[in-house]
Amino acid sequence: MANTFNTVIGYYATRVRKRLGWSGNTRDLSDIFNFVQLDERVATSGQPTEQQLGLIKEAGYTTIINLAPKSHENALGNEDELLQALGIQYFHLPVVFTNPTRDDFERFIETFESCDDERVWVHCAANMRVSAFFYKYRVERLGWSKESAKADMDKIWEPGKVMGVWQSFIEEA
Secondary structure, three states: OHHHHHHHHHHHHHHHHHHHOOOOOOOOHHHOOOOEEOOOOEEEEOOOOHHHHHHHHHOOOOEEEEOOOOOOOOOOOOHHHHHHHHOOEEEEOOOOOOOOOHHHHHHHHHHHHOOOOOOEEEEOOOOHHHHHHHHHHHHHOOOOOHHHHHHHHHOOOOHHHHOHHHHHHHHOO
């Protein structure tokens, strides 16, 4: 439960920083909100700032998948343009936080698996959507045990403690 609390508080802190126009002193990928390195090819996080997108590029990521709606408070309204200027491939697959669907998950799988040979960064607003999608992906597609697949999600949140709809979504796995 502590990680869920930290994520919620951290999310609101990012909203305040954005509203005040403060981007902070980001020097490292680990400074990106709720950053989790899944393996040498895939990293996940909450919404990166414009400055942090440059760090992601410098780290060798060639593709970004965004699961947050553009209307989200922390969204970069021009993220697609910023990434195009950096030469990063961008996929926007918005998932409504209160209603994740099987279709959303299938679009994610199709997009993610099409990037098989690339370094991929997957984000949403707080890494809650993303961590749940990777939990489900690991269980359904990679055959991981639920316990093993849950480890990275637990770094961010416990879906059943916040939103029952997310618990139902991941239990389908």
